[in-house]
Amino acid sequence: MLEQTVLELKDLDLFYGNIQAVKNLSLEVKQGELVALLGANGAGKTSTLRGISGMLKPRKGQIFFHSHDLTKVGPHQIVSLGLAHCPEGRGIFARISVLENLKIGAYCCADKKQIQQDLEWVYSLFPILAERKNQVAGTLSGGEQQMLAIGRALMSRPTMLLFDEPSLGLAPLIIETIYKVIAALKKEGKTILLVEQNAYAALEVADRAYVLETGALKLSGTTMELLQNEAVKNAYLGG
Amino acid sequence: MMNTKTAKLYTIVFLVFGTGVLYLLNRFLSPYHMQIINLIGINIILVVSLNLSNGFCGIFSLGHAGFMAVGAYVTAILTIPAAKKFILLPQLPGWLASLQLPFLFALLLGGLVASICALVIGYPVLRLRGHYLSVATLGFLVIIQVFITQMDGLTRGARGLNGLESFTNVWWIWFGVILTIYIVAKVIHSAYGRGMIAVKEDELAAECLGVNLTSHKLLAFCLSAFFAGIGGALWGHLITVITPGSFSYSQTFNLVVMSVVGGMSSITGGVVGALLMTLIPELLRNLESGITLWGINLPPLYGLSQIILAIALILVILFRPNGLLGRLEFSWTRLQIKSLFRKGGDTTH
Amino acid sequence: MSLAYLIQNTIDGLSLGSIYALIAIGFSLTFSILRLINFAHGDILMIGAYCALFIVIGMQLPLWAALILAMGFAALVGIFIERLAYRPLRGSNDVAALITSLAVSIIIQNTGIMTVTAQPRKFEVPEVLSNIHNFGNISISNMTLLIISLSLVLMIAFSLFVTHTKIGVAMRACSENIGVAQLMGIDINRVISTTFALGSAMAAVSGIMLAGQYGRIEPLMGFVPGLKAFVAAVIGGIGSVSGAALGGYVLGLSEILLVALLPPAYSGYRDAFVFIILILVLLFKPSGILGQAEGRKV
Numbered sequence: 001m002l003e004q005t006v007l008e009l010k011d012l013d014l015f016y017g018n019i020q021a022v023k024n025l026s027l028e029v030k031q032g033e034l035v036a037l038l039g040a041n042g043a044g045k046t047s048t049l050r051g052i053s054g055m056l057k058p059r060k061g062q063i064f065f066h067s068h069d070l071t072k073v074g075p076h077q078i079v080s081l082g083l084a085h086c087p088e089g090r091g092i093f094a095r096i097s098v099l100e101n102l103k104i105g106a107y108c109c110a111d112k113k114q115i116q117q118d119l120e121w122v123y124s125l126f127p128i129l130a131e132r133k134n135q136v137a138g139t140l141s142g143g144e145q146q147m148l149a150i151g152r153a154l155m156s157r158p159t160m161l162l163f164d165e166p167s168l169g170l171a172p173l174i175i176e177t178i179y180k181v182i183a184a185l186k187k188e189g190k191t192i193l194l195v196e197q198n199a200y201a202a203l204e205v206a207d208r209a210y211v212l213e214t215g216a217l218k219l220s221g222t223t224m225e226l227l228q229n230e231a232v233k234n235a236y237l238g239g
Numbered sequence: 240m241m242n243t244k245t246a247k248l249y250t251i252v253f254l255v256f257g258t259g260v261l262y263l264l265n266r267f268l269s270p271y272h273m274q275i276i277n278l279i280g281i282n283i284i285l286v287v288s289l290n291l292s293n294g295f296c297g298i299f300s301l302g303h304a305g306f307m308a309v310g311a312y313v314t315a316i317l318t319i320p321a322a323k324k325f326i327l328l329p330q331l332p333g334w335l336a337s338l339q340l341p342f343l344f345a346l347l348l349g350g351l352v353a354s355i356c357a358l359v360i361g362y363p364v365l366r367l368r369g370h371y372l373s374v375a376t377l378g379f380l381v382i383i384q385v386f387i388t389q390m391d392g393l394t395r396g397a398r399g400l401n402g403l404e405s406f407t408n409v410w411w412i413w414f415g416v417i418l419t420i421y422i423v424a425k426v427i428h429s430a431y432g433r434g435m436i437a438v439k440e441d442e443l444a445a446e447c448l449g450v451n452l453t454s455h456k457l458l459a460f461c462l463s464a465f466f467a468g469i470g471g472a473l474w475g476h477l478i479t480v481i482t483p484g485s486f487s488y489s490q491t492f493n494l495v496v497m498s499v500v501g502g503m504s505s506i507t508g509g510v511v512g513a514l515l516m517t518l519i520p521e522l523l524r525n526l527e528s529g530i531t532l533w534g535i536n537l538p539p540l541y542g543l544s545q546i547i548l549a550i551a552l553i554l555v556i557l558f559r560p561n562g563l564l565g566r567l568e569f570s571w572t573r574l575q576i577k578s579l580f581r582k583g584g585d586t587t588h
Numbered sequence: 589m590s591l592a593y594l595i596q597n598t599i600d601g602l603s604l605g606s607i608y609a610l611i612a613i614g615f616s617l618t619f620s621i622l623r624l625i626n627f628a629h630g631d632i633l634m635i636g637a638y639c640a641l642f643i644v645i646g647m648q649l650p651l652w653a654a655l656i657l658a659m660g661f662a663a664l665v666g667i668f669i670e671r672l673a674y675r676p677l678r679g680s681n682d683v684a685a686l687i688t689s690l691a692v693s694i695i696i697q698n699t700g701i702m703t704v705t706a707q708p709r710k711f712e713v714p715e716v717l718s719n720i721h722n723f724g725n726i727s728i729s730n731m732t733l734l735i736i737s738l739s740l741v742l743m744i745a746f747s748l749f750v751t752h753t754k755i756g757v758a759m760r761a762c763s764e765n766i767g768v769a770q771l772m773g774i775d776i777n778r779v780i781s782t783t784f785a786l787g788s789a790m791a792a793v794s795g796i797m798l799a800g801q802y803g804r805i806e807p808l809m810g811f812v813p814g815l816k817a818f819v820a821a822v823i824g825g826i827g828s829v830s831g832a833a834l835g836g837y838v839l840g841l842s843e844i845l846l847v848a849l850l851p852p853a854y855s856g857y858r859d860a861f862v863f864i865i866l867i868l869v870l871l872f873k874p875s876g877i878l879g880q881a882e883g884r885k886v
Contacts, residue, residue, distance in 0.1 A: 299683050360867075364870070367870055370623070370682060371822070373686055374866070375863075375866060377815065378866050378867065381815070381860065381863050382864065386860060496691075541705075542700075545697075546694070546702070548694075549692070549698075552690075552691045553688055556677065556687055556691075
């Protein structure tokens with residue numbers, strides 16, 4: 001086996017108070033792979049991502065990123081290991097400028113020259129952000145905000161990215177743009193874990209996928225296998 | 240299991256027994272100790288009513304002392320004999336100067352005026368949420384204090400009203416306690432009360448289910464203020480002196496401590512909190528005036544009891560965030576089940 | 589009413605407003621980052637004033653040196669309070685945090701009463717500061733000038749800090765969304781400690797200014813100004829630094845001008861006006877002048 005496992009979840013249990021959000025979940029993502037995490041509303045997709053990036057401490061189980069056990073690392077230290085999380089609902093800082101948002105993405109990076117290079121790179125991916133760099137981020141449109149959120153995640157020079165529903169609430173044309181960028185990132189060699197309700201969009205770019213149902217793993221397989229699976233077709237692809 | 244009839248019987252027996260105990264205590268206890276028992280009663284009235292708004296309805300009010308002040312001043316002004324008013328408050332308007340009501344009426348009017356204040360202040364303020372509401376009610380307390388201090392002709396300002404008739408006695412207070420608990424329990428167990436609790440649990444959901452938010456909150460707030468007014472008036476006529484300083488921020492704080500320590504969402508919790516947090520500071524008060532401990536003279540430490548209360552409060556919040564009792568309520572049935580367990584008997588019959 | 593009278597009161601209002609603004613900035617930031625009404629913030633102001641007094645009397649240092657040392661001490665107290673009382677509660681409900689901050693405030697006030705007694709003390713300022721300049725019917729003391737200018741300098745410095753330093757920008761990010769800020773690699777504990785330190789230092793300065801203005805201090809002196817700073821923060825729009833400053837000036841000016849324009853009999857109602865203003869603002873523009881409306885998540 002040539003591909004190295006980058007992210008590995010082992011028997012993960014996540015809780016909000018007494019409510020269990022994720023049950024005994026194990027999954028892995030290999031170097032350079034784009035893996036989709038699918039499921040209905042409330043299936044535990046977002047919770048899984050929150051668990052990976054340290055926002056939600058697991059009650060049981062382990063999370064390995066390369067050789068680091070993420071359950072033992074502070075949430076703010078995870079980014080500097082090369083794992084960036086592009087959160088649900090975009091989570092941009094609406095009251096500060098686009099440029100400042102991007103710079104916050106590079107919070108862990110001390111090298112000003114490198115930040116400048118990365119800015120140029122993000123602007124080349126999303127030219128609209130360069131145009132609006134001095135604008136307060138809250139004035140951007142939904143699609144532009146999503147681009148900003150992705151750009152901001154890229155500013156930390158991650159080797160792996162977590163995307164949480166990047167298509168949420170966006171027009172089809174903009175979804176297409178966003179997914180083009182995600183595909184381009186994969187081509188550049190980034191490892192990606194993508195959470196989506198929009199299964200079609202996700203399966204179009206993904207190599208493999210996991211399907212969650214009420215917090216537990218229900219199915220997994222390559223994109224081809226899942227696209228042909230009757231259960232998936234009925235539940236997530238509209239028959 | 241015990242049926243409601245037996246429970247009612249138990250309650251009556253308990254009340255009769257309690258009356259007897261109070262009678263005996265009143266007869267044989269020193270005035271100092273009796274005063275503590277009376278203060279416990281007044282604090283129970285205040286805390287149980289505070290729990291109605293803060294705990295059951297989720298309106299975290301910090302204005303309770305303000306309503307106490309309104310009740311105390313209104314009742315005092317209505318009961319001071321005309322001759323005395325002439326000297327004490329010469330600037331009163333004629334009709335008020337000659338008015339002297341029996342204590343009961345004055346007390347009820349005091350409560351009523353307090354709840355009218357709650358209505359006026361509550362209508363705008365209760366639309367706010369969380370922190371904003373707490374600070375706005377604290378603002379109301381400041382407003383009331385300023386008004387009492389400034390309306391010299393009516394209240395004698397910062398000098399306060401002294402030499403009030405000591406109408407309040409053990410019977411007034413403990414009858415008030417029983418009435419407060421009874422009414423608050425009735426309200427909570429009514430359909431209206433369930434609406435209030437729904438408002439606390441989830442405002443939006445309650446609204447969607449057709450619970451009229453403002454009216455529910457307003458009712459809880461006004462009723463709570465009514466009993467605060469009564470409690471304040473009873474307190475005033477027990478101590479016989481009231482000044483704006485009697486109803487300060489730290490008074491509100493003491494009530495909040497009692498409420499949180501006992502459990503905000505429980506009537507029994509309110510009673511337990513009032514009991515504990517009246518007794519403990521009373522014991523600590525000896526420390527404040529300086530005592531000799533194991534041969535060491537401790538200097539007077541004013542403020543120490545408040546510090547200890549505050550630390551107790553922080554510890555309760557950290558380790559028992561729902562208070563000592565949480566949501567538990569006292570009931571005869573539960574008591575019986577427990578005693579059966581103790582005897583090792585079965586609980587099936 | 590003469591123009592001079594109006595100008596005089598405007599200047600007094602500006603001076604009071606600058607003091608409120610300094611307190612409000614720290615208050616507003618801790619509220620927006622932690623959803624915590626820090627009732628103890630006003631008491632830090634008292635600590636600052638006493639600290640300065642004891643340094644001036646005990647160590648015979650000039651007032652400016654005492655000011656700097658008091659700022660440092662207050663900053664440490666602020667950090668300490670956050671560590672000890674607020675951090676263990678982070679993530680629990682809003683009411684728990686509110687009650688804890690009430691308790692902390694009571695602890696500070698009563699520790700004050702226990703150690704320095706409830707008796708007010710004289711707070712003397714160097715003679716230079718009491719000098720008064722007269723311009724026709726308008727008189728301005730050096731103290732007033734110092735208050736207005738020093739606050740302005742501190743606020744400009746603070747706004748440069750939050751726009752031009754990494755941790756300052758992180759602070760603004762945290763005040764919007766502390767969870768996402770963490771995802772960006774921001775160490776929120778460091779940001780929160782910094783916020784408490786700076787907020788407390790500015791509160792200490794305002795405490796010393798109040799002490800210098802009124803010439804006396806007592807352990808409960810911080811309570812009402814602390815609450816008023818909250819009012820100022822709400823007026824300006826919670827969470828925005830410039831909003832808090834603006835709210836401070838608006839509140840200070842309206843407090844002084846209301847008293848000046850109403851018949852003298854009403855001047856005692858000053859504190860009541862402030863809270864009536866609060867209730868009116870909360871009713872008609874709860875998001876404040878510069879704030880953004882807070883959505884309810886459904």
